[in-house]
Amino acid sequence: xxxxxxxxxxxxxIAAALTAPLVLDSYSxxxxxxxxxxxxxALSLNLVLxxxxxLQFHQAVFLGVSAYSYSLFVLHSGSFIIxxxxxxxxxxxxxxxxxxxxxxxxxxxxxxxxxxxxQLVWAVVFxxxxxxxxxxxxxxxPLPGFLSTSTxxxxxxxxxxxxxxxxxxxxxxxxxxxxxxATGQNNTRAESISVNTKxxxxxxIVLSSFFAGISGISYVIYxxxxxxxxxxxxxxxxxxxxxxxxGIYTFAGPIVGSAVIILITTIASQYMEYIAFVLxxxxxxxxxxxxxxxxxxxxxxxxxxxxxxKRYQ
Amino acid sequence: xxxxxxxSKSFEKFLALSNLSFDVxxxxxxxxxxxxxxxxxxLFNIISGHLRPEKGKIVLKNKDITGLSPHIxxxxxxxxxxxxxxxxxxxxxxxxxMAAYIVRNGKTFKFFGIDRKSEMAxxxxxxxxxxxxxxxxxxxxxxxxVGKELEIAMAMATNPKLLLMDEPTAGIxxxxxxxxxxxxxxxxxxxxxxVFFTEHDISxxxxxxxxxxxxxxxxxxxxxxxxxxxxxxxxxxxxxxxDA
Amino acid sequence: xxxxxxxxxxxxxxxxxxxYFVLAAGLTxxxxxxxxxxxxxxxxxxxxxxxxxxxxxxxxxxxxxxFLSAVMxxxxxxxxxxxxxxxxxxxxxxxxxxMQMLLTYSLVLIFGDSVEMIWGTDYYTVAMPKLLSGxxxxxxxxxxxxYLLFLISGLLTxxxxxxYMYKTKLGxxxxxxxxxxxxxxxxxxxxxxxxxxxxVIGGVLAGLGGAIASPAVNITSQMGDSIxxxxxxxxxxxxxxxIWGSLIAAIIFGISESFGVLIFPRFEIAFxxxxxxxxxxxxxxxxLSK
Numbered sequence: 001x002x003x004x005x006x007x008x009x010x011x012x013x014i015a016a017a018l019t020a021p022l023v024l025d026s027y028s029x030x031x032x033x034x035x036x037x038x039x040x041x042a043l044s045l046n047l048v049l050x051x052x053x054x055l056q057f058h059q060a061v062f063l064g065v066s067a068y069s070y071s072l073f074v075l076h077s078g079s080f081i082i083x084x085x086x087x088x089x090x091x092x093x094x095x096x097x098x099x100x101x102x103x104x105x106x107x108x109x110x111x112x113x114x115x116x117x118x119q120l121v122w123a124v125v126f127x128x129x130x131x132x133x134x135x136x137x138x139x140x141x142p143l144p145g146f147l148s149t150s151t152x153x154x155x156x157x158x159x160x161x162x163x164x165x166x167x168x169x170x171x172x173x174x175x176x177x178x179x180x181x182a183t184g185q186n187n188t189r190a191e192s193i194s195v196n197t198k199x200x201x202x203x204x205i206v207l208s209s210f211f212a213g214i215s216g217i218s219y220v221i222y223x224x225x226x227x228x229x230x231x232x233x234x235x236x237x238x239x240x241x242x243x244x245x246x247g248i249y250t251f252a253g254p255i256v257g258s259a260v261i262i263l264i265t266t267i268a269s270q271y272m273e274y275i276a277f278v279l280x281x282x283x284x285x286x287x288x289x290x291x292x293x294x295x296x297x298x299x300x301x302x303x304x305x306x307x308x309x310k311r312y313q
Numbered sequence: 314x315x316x317x318x319x320x321s322k323s324f325e326k327f328l329a330l331s332n333l334s335f336d337v338x339x340x341x342x343x344x345x346x347x348x349x350x351x352x353x354x355x356l357f358n359i360i361s362g363h364l365r366p367e368k369g370k371i372v373l374k375n376k377d378i379t380g381l382s383p384h385i386x387x388x389x390x391x392x393x394x395x396x397x398x399x400x401x402x403x404x405x406x407x408x409x410x411m412a413a414y415i416v417r418n419g420k421t422f423k424f425f426g427i428d429r430k431s432e433m434a435x436x437x438x439x440x441x442x443x444x445x446x447x448x449x450x451x452x453x454x455x456x457x458x459v460g461k462e463l464e465i466a467m468a469m470a471t472n473p474k475l476l477l478m479d480e481p482t483a484g485i486x487x488x489x490x491x492x493x494x495x496x497x498x499x500x501x502x503x504x505x506x507x508v509f510f511t512e513h514d515i516s517x518x519x520x521x522x523x524x525x526x527x528x529x530x531x532x533x534x535x536x537x538x539x540x541x542x543x544x545x546x547x548x549x550x551x552x553x554x555x556d557a
Numbered sequence: 558x559x560x561x562x563x564x565x566x567x568x569x570x571x572x573x574x575x576x577y578f579v580l581a582a583g584l585t586x587x588x589x590x591x592x593x594x595x596x597x598x599x600x601x602x603x604x605x606x607x608x609x610x611x612x613x614x615x616x617x618x619x620x621x622x623x624f625l626s627a628v629m630x631x632x633x634x635x636x637x638x639x640x641x642x643x644x645x646x647x648x649x650x651x652x653x654x655x656m657q658m659l660l661t662y663s664l665v666l667i668f669g670d671s672v673e674m675i676w677g678t679d680y681y682t683v684a685m686p687k688l689l690s691g692x693x694x695x696x697x698x699x700x701x702x703x704y705l706l707f708l709i710s711g712l713l714t715x716x717x718x719x720x721y722m723y724k725t726k727l728g729x730x731x732x733x734x735x736x737x738x739x740x741x742x743x744x745x746x747x748x749x750x751x752x753x754x755x756x757v758i759g760g761v762l763a764g765l766g767g768a769i770a771s772p773a774v775n776i777t778s779q780m781g782d783s784i785x786x787x788x789x790x791x792x793x794x795x796x797x798x799x800i801w802g803s804l805i806a807a808i809i810f811g812i813s814e815s816f817g818v819l820i821f822p823r824f825e826i827a828f829x830x831x832x833x834x835x836x837x838x839x840x841x842x843x844x845l846s847k
Contacts, residue, residue, distance in 0.1 A: 101834075108588070115786070170424070176424050178415060179415060181403070185403055191384045194385075237596075277667055281663075283662065284660065288645065291652065
């Protein structure tokens with residue numbers, strides 16, 4: 001019964017999202033697009049952070065190299081299809097190469113290496129003016145003809161999000177997903193039940209970089225431009241905040257977190273300049289009072305409610 | 314089954330094990346005893362691949378396994394339980410056991426769907442160990458005792474030929490120790506598993522082990538049957554003090 | 558290249574390195590003891606510079622006023638760290654380290670905007686005190702006297718930290734916690750006080766760093782963003798939690814930077830990241846590890 005109700009709610013939400021451009025103005029549509037791009041990016045991070053227990057502090061690298069690869073390729077050759085494939089492919093190459101070194105470390109050492117490697121990529125993109133456009137980035141990136149209106153771009157980011165989120169959900173609940181969670185929670189124990197933890201963690205990083213790469217394509221569709229800011233460590237930190245605010249131990253957490261943060265910052269920015277302050281307070285409150293995030297908090301409330309009902313029956 | 318050959322290990326200046334050699338016979342229960350700091354845990358960590366010895370070899374059925382990765386040693390048939398339950402805290406009891414079966418069934422890289430075989434195997438071991446009631450409870454919400462039993466269930470799920478158990482009765486009420494002993498004995502006989510365990514409770518050791526190895530300050534001071542151990546003056550000295 | 562120019566660049570590099578050390582020492586102390594990256598370290602550095610600006614406004618332009626203001630700024634930032642530790646961070650000990658690190662990140666966001674609310678969005682400068690303006694004639698070239706300030710602050714930090722780590726009981730516990738936390742806990746030593754001191758000392762050093770850098774930089778709400786990353790790298794190369802490793806790494810960074818500008822101007826900003834990545838890959842426990 002409960003399962004069916006969940007699916008119905010989900011289907012209604014998807015239908016509403018698909019038909020949103022019919023009722024909403026173009027600004028709201030753009031904000032929703034941003035939510036889908038960010039939510040997919042956050043989901044890709046949470047595969048390694050929440051499930052894999054790895055302190056990935058610089059996920060933005062994979063989004064960034066994918067977005068840049070697409071943009072540079074399309075600018076120079078014009079083939080959109082190859083560009084779209086190239087983005088995630090380059091992200092996976094970066095994920096694999098970095099991952100090989102990362103999985104040899106754990107805990108805070110892992111986190112520090114993600115920052116060092118990520119900032120290295122940022123510094124190169126930032127300074128390689130002749131190739132990447134340096135600090136200016138690429139202000140106008142061409143898109144295929146079927147993405148010329150804002151509604152089309154919106155539907156594209158939505159569909160990319162839905163397909164990727166479904167795939168990630170399946171992965172999280174697969175046998176591999178179980179072992180990734182196990183490795184993240186207790187590496188020594190995982191080894192003693194014959195899990196090759198390094199390979200499992202590396203696979204997690206590669207999958208995560210692939211989906212971050214896809215979110216990079218989605219990002220270009222949304223913004224139609226790229227700049228080195230998308231690779232800066234603060235962008236990675238912000239997505240970490242989205243994951244935490246939503247809840248890193250639940251699948252929906254990063255999606256809800258992204259939506260909440262984007263909505264609050266969008267609304268707040270109409271009234272004040274101090275957006276970072278608002279974000280900081282949200283994060284502070286989450287860390288102190290809702291460490292399991294919004295979704296984790298709600299789940300626990302419902303869980304406690306059911307338990308309480310049982311007790312009184 | 315398992316041969317410890319001339320193993321030495323030190324931490325900084327502290328010598329934890331020195332020139333240790335003995336055998337763990339196949340199909341029997343062997344106990345490793347000694348006071349705190351005797352080097353029992355260090356030896357276990359060397360056998361399971363979590364520590365590297367400075368000197369010496371670990372041989373499993375004529376195969377040198379010294380210095381291999383822990384996951385390889387585990388896949389060669391050495392299972393392990395930990396003194397303080399060391400599990401996957403956010404996973405349910407069933408998922409903990411399933412994790413072990415998934416690796417064993419070669420389904421590590423199955424990214425979609427579920428592994429029904431592992432699920433059924435987990436269900437069956439949960440039935441056998443009377444854990445059905447907590448099957449879907451996350452381990453963090455389970456009692457210490459359940460954790461201890463889950464330790465054994467998970468080690469069994471890896472299909473070990475040799476089971477290393479670090480203080481299987483530690484922290485368990487006296488009344489339930491007998492229960493655990495029965496389970497270990499049964500496992501050993503039914504599944505032909507060799508058991509090698511550490512323990513501080515001498516009476517427990519005498520009732521279950523067919524061979525005893527005694528360590529003190531990293532050195533082997535006795536190796537033989539339990540009866541002889543009780544008569545050995547060296548062993549008495551450690552457990553009862555010099556005057557005994 | 559003229560030998561005297563090499564010598565002067567070396568001296569400038571060492572002074573810069575000493576400045577990085579003032580910041581890195583606090584970060585690595587917190588890392589070693591609390592096992593967290595204090596993302597707010599850069600913000601505390603920024604606060605140090607802003608307080609410096611305000612205190613100098615009160616105390617005046619003299620050399621004495623400069624040093625008094627620097628000490629006051631460092632103490633004020635130390636006090637803020639104390640509040641952060643007691644009111645916020647303390648409640649997260651025993652929880653996952655990720656939560657503690659995200660807490661410090663929330664402070665980055667909050668402090669960044671708070672200084673804009675208080676001091677506005679303009680950038681400020683602090684005048685160089687008389688004693689430190691001008692330059693010395695050493696090795697046949699001129700070196701700004703200002704570098705002396707970095708050098709002295711760095712040396713002072715070295716001495717005081719050494720006294721703390723090796724001559725006080727709390728410092729000894731801090732060292733023990735950094736190498737083997739479970740052992741310290743097993744001995745029944747309450748590590749909470751150690752945590753508090755480490756966090757506050759880290760804050761004082763960050764504030765001091767901001768104060769002494771203030772005459773050389775534009776004081777803005779973003780001034781901590783890039784420096785924090787550089788200091789992270791120093792800490793990595795020195796070995797997380799290893800104060801003396803950080804000292805060596807800071808000096809290496811300072812020197813390579815002062816020469817790097819001469820040799821590889823274009824990708825100069827990429828080099829520190831590359832060095833840090835290589836060290837983490839080859840020697841994750843830092844350059845001093847065996």
